[in-house]
Amino acid sequence: MTATSQLMIEARGVQKWYPNGFHALRGVDLCVSKGEVVVIMGPSGSGKSTFIRTFNALEEFQEGSISVDGIALSNDLRNIDAIRCDTGMVFQQFNLFPHLTVLENLTLAPVVVRKRRRGDVEAQAMALLERVGIAEQARKYPGQLSGGQQQRVAIARSLCMEPRILLFDEPTSALDPEMVGEVLEVMRDLAADGMTMVVVTHEMGFAREVAHRVVLMSEGQIVEEAPPTVFFTNPRHERSRQFLAQIL
Amino acid sequence: MRPARAAPGSIQRSWAHALRQELFGSPADSLISVLLISTIIAAAFSLVRWALGQAQWAVIQANTTLFAVGRYPVQQQWRLWLLLVLVAALSGLSWGLLRAYPRADRSGQLWPFNDRLAVGLLGFLAAWLPAALALGFPLQWRWCGITALLVAMRWLAGHWGRSWPPGLVKLIPVIWPLLYLFGMVLIAGGLGLPRVSPSEWGGLLLTLLMASFAILLSFPIGVVVALGRRSQLPLLRWSSVLYIEFIRGAPLITLLFLGQNILGYMLPGGWAPDRVWRAAWVLTFFCGAYLAEAVRAGLSAVPPGQLEAARSLGLTMPQALQRVVLPQALRIALPAAVGQFISLLQDTTLLSLIGLLDLLGTARTVMANPEFLGKNAEVYLTLAVLFWCCCAALGLGSRALERRLDPTHSPA
Ligand SMILES: Nc1ncnc2c1ncn2[C@@H]1O[C@H](COP(=O)(O)OP(=O)(O)OP(=O)(O)O)[C@@H](O)[C@H]1O
Ligand SMILES: [Mg+2]
Numbered sequence: 001m002t003a004t005s006q007l008m009i010e011a012r013g014v015q016k017w018y019p020n021g022f023h024a025l026r027g028v029d030l031c032v033s034k035g036e037v038v039v040i041m042g043p044s045g046s047g048k049s050t051f052i053r054t055f056n057a058l059e060e061f062q063e064g065s066i067s068v069d070g071i072a073l074s075n076d077l078r079n080i081d082a083i084r085c086d087t088g089m090v091f092q093q094f095n096l097f098p099h100l101t102v103l104e105n106l107t108l109a110p111v112v113v114r115k116r117r118r119g120d121v122e123a124q125a126m127a128l129l130e131r132v133g134i135a136e137q138a139r140k141y142p143g144q145l146s147g148g149q150q151q152r153v154a155i156a157r158s159l160c161m162e163p164r165i166l167l168f169d170e171p172t173s174a175l176d177p178e179m180v181g182e183v184l185e186v187m188r189d190l191a192a193d194g195m196t197m198v199v200v201t202h203e204m205g206f207a208r209e210v211a212h213r214v215v216l217m218s219e220g221q222i223v224e225e226a227p228p229t230v231f232f233t234n235p236r237h238e239r240s241r242q243f244l245a246q247i248l
Numbered sequence: 249m250r251p252a253r254a255a256p257g258s259i260q261r262s263w264a265h266a267l268r269q270e271l272f273g274s275p276a277d278s279l280i281s282v283l284l285i286s287t288i289i290a291a292a293f294s295l296v297r298w299a300l301g302q303a304q305w306a307v308i309q310a311n312t313t314l315f316a317v318g319r320y321p322v323q324q325q326w327r328l329w330l331l332l333v334l335v336a337a338l339s340g341l342s343w344g345l346l347r348a349y350p351r352a353d354r355s356g357q358l359w360p361f362n363d364r365l366a367v368g369l370l371g372f373l374a375a376w377l378p379a380a381l382a383l384g385f386p387l388q389w390r391w392c393g394i395t396a397l398l399v400a401m402r403w404l405a406g407h408w409g410r411s412w413p414p415g416l417v418k419l420i421p422v423i424w425p426l427l428y429l430f431g432m433v434l435i436a437g438g439l440g441l442p443r444v445s446p447s448e449w450g451g452l453l454l455t456l457l458m459a460s461f462a463i464l465l466s467f468p469i470g471v472v473v474a475l476g477r478r479s480q481l482p483l484l485r486w487s488s489v490l491y492i493e494f495i496r497g498a499p500l501i502t503l504l505f506l507g508q509n510i511l512g513y514m515l516p517g518g519w520a521p522d523r524v525w526r527a528a529w530v531l532t533f534f535c536g537a538y539l540a541e542a543v544r545a546g547l548s549a550v551p552p553g554q555l556e557a558a559r560s561l562g563l564t565m566p567q568a569l570q571r572v573v574l575p576q577a578l579r580i581a582l583p584a585a586v587g588q589f590i591s592l593l594q595d596t597t598l599l600s601l602i603g604l605l606d607l608l609g610t611a612r613t614v615m616a617n618p619e620f621l622g623k624n625a626e627v628y629l630t631l632a633v634l635f636w637c638c639c640a641a642l643g644l645g646s647r648a649l650e651r652r653l654d655p656t657h658s659p660a
Binding site: 056058081084085087088089091093095096097098099108109112113114157158161 | 551553554556557558559560561562563564567571572575576579653
């Protein structure tokens with residue numbers, strides 16, 4: 001395999017303006033290769049969410065190029081749908097479908113989008129719920145679960161589409177402290193399995209242990225990009241030092 | 249675990265306590281309560297005394313057919329009985345299956361208290377009402393038979409529905425619209441049945457037909473217009489707004505008269521051939537506009553994250569709307585929509601003003617008959633009770649549906 005074929009995400013000079021004229025991304029470059037875990041940090045409003053949401057076309061961008069798993073993001077809707085099938089996303093607010101049971105949350109997309117047989121998908125979904133440790137809740141509705149359980153369901157829901165990349169947007173920020181651990185545990189487990197992950201988070205412990213690279217964003221730009229050991233102990237940029245001083 | 253037997257009693261006791269607090273909390277409260285309650289009881293008492301003693305119900309008894317179906321030809325009325333039998337059978341079947349398949353997270357009871365109450369009430373009505381209306385014995389037996397069929401289907405489906413092939417169960421939501429179409433054919437004629445002109449439909453038949461037609465068709469209109477109003481496409485958005493504002497800007501009675509005069513030019517020939525169908529379309533478009541507003545409120549109450557999550561899983565826009573956004577939006581819109589349906593049912597009385605013989609129109613012809621002069625109170629009371637029953641049924645149905653669809657928000 002060549003080096004380029006291993007690139008799962010390749011973003012070059014991405015610029016984005018919101019409809020109100022706000023310049024949210026000011027030329028961002030990022031490459032993520034297969035099996036890599038990249039953690040994105042940065043102060044509030046620096047454009048982290050905006051950036052990772054461009055990867056699966058939840059946000060448009062105006063300049064630059066992004067290709068995901070070898071498919072260039074363009075206005076072609078078929079490309080976008082193909083990328084979304086291969087890219088799972090986990091949200092800060094879980095965004096589980098409250099009118100469906102946990103099991104139905106998992107099986108919806110594989111049945112509707114991939115046209116798979118419900119029986120097969122259910123077996124796989126149960127295995128995934130087992131893996132994230134909530135198989136016994138399969139017939140409940142999301143509103144009947146705790147936050148940590150809901151987020152684990154959300155991760156399992158993404159996994160049920162068998163994505164090649166997982167995007168996490170502050171997956172633990174809306175959780176009570178005692179539930180953060182169980183979600184991070186699942187994410188650790190995924191990383192150990194070689195899943196390609198881009199994670200926006202301020203969980204230092206997770207970044208230190210699991211990330212291959214830490215990226216610091218500020219005001220729509222990437223300020224620093226380094227392995228966690230370097231990033232946390234010896235950052236090169238003044239902006240990174242300020243940021244670390246704030247969150248430590 | 250089943251709750252202990254004592255629970256209902258304690259609930260009743262606290263209920264009685266709350267009632268006493270509310271009615272007799274202070275001397276002034278007690279005085280007002282006593283005055284109010286005695287007035288109400290006195291009024292109710294005189295009403296009952298009038299209804300049982302003075303009122304002459306012959307006006308209703310002599311005109312039951314007229315009130316039920318208007319001037320529908322006697323030789324063709326077997327078609328309506330057949331329709332009634334089919335509706336009763338399918339209702340019983342659906343009711344039983346709803347109990348046989350409780351929600352995924354509930355262990356539903358097969359015969360909850362409400363169901364036993366409903367069956368008891370139906371049985372009482374089937375035995376008492378035909379007799380009270382002085383219907384002939386054959387008719388009395390027919391009503392008992394139809395009610396028995398409903399309850400029997402309810403029982404069968406409730407007990408054995410789970411062992412039926414799942415394909416059959418999934419068919420039920422499809423059978424209802426088919427039955428509606430077939431009912432239309434039975435009522436209006438066609439497929440070899442002789443035609444019965446809409447001008448011969450009347451009474452409760454016409455009222456229910458108009459209301460159900462408008463309710464069923466206004467639903468898709470409401471959903472499409474609500475989506476249109478939120479659409480990114482300016483033409484679609486503006487035409488939706490125009491439609492809603494036009495309909496909401498005019499009183500229904502004006503629209504009904506307008507429809508009688510211009511719908512003939514607006515809709516393709518066969519769609520609005522006569523006064524009844526023109527009125528039906530006006531009711532449909534009228535209800536559709538109000539429904540669109542209810543659905544729009546439901547749509548904006550669904551968090552944007554839901555659509556994003558659905559799209560991020562690869563669902564296309566139509567799939568995401570159908571599977572994720574609309575089910576939630578419609579559940580939120582349900583109470584407002586049912587309120588709309590109830591007022592639509594009542595608004596059908598306006599049809600009597602454009603000369604149709606709906607329930608109110610029929611009542612007016614009956615009261616104009618010299619034989620029954622001065623029997624207005626009896627007729628209007630009957631009408632009020634009939635409408636009240638229909639609206640109560642709609643309300644109860646919607647509340648049951650709401651409970652069934654309730655996704656039980658967070659446990660905390
Ligand atoms: N729809 C929008 N229209 C205009 N500006 C927006 C919009 N969404 C976000 N922004 C702006 O874009 C900037 C980046 O937002 P973004 O949500 O990407 O930040 P973030 O780094 O994820 O912050 P946080 O840590 O608070 O989640 C912010 O300044 C925000 O105000
Ligand atoms: Mg964010």
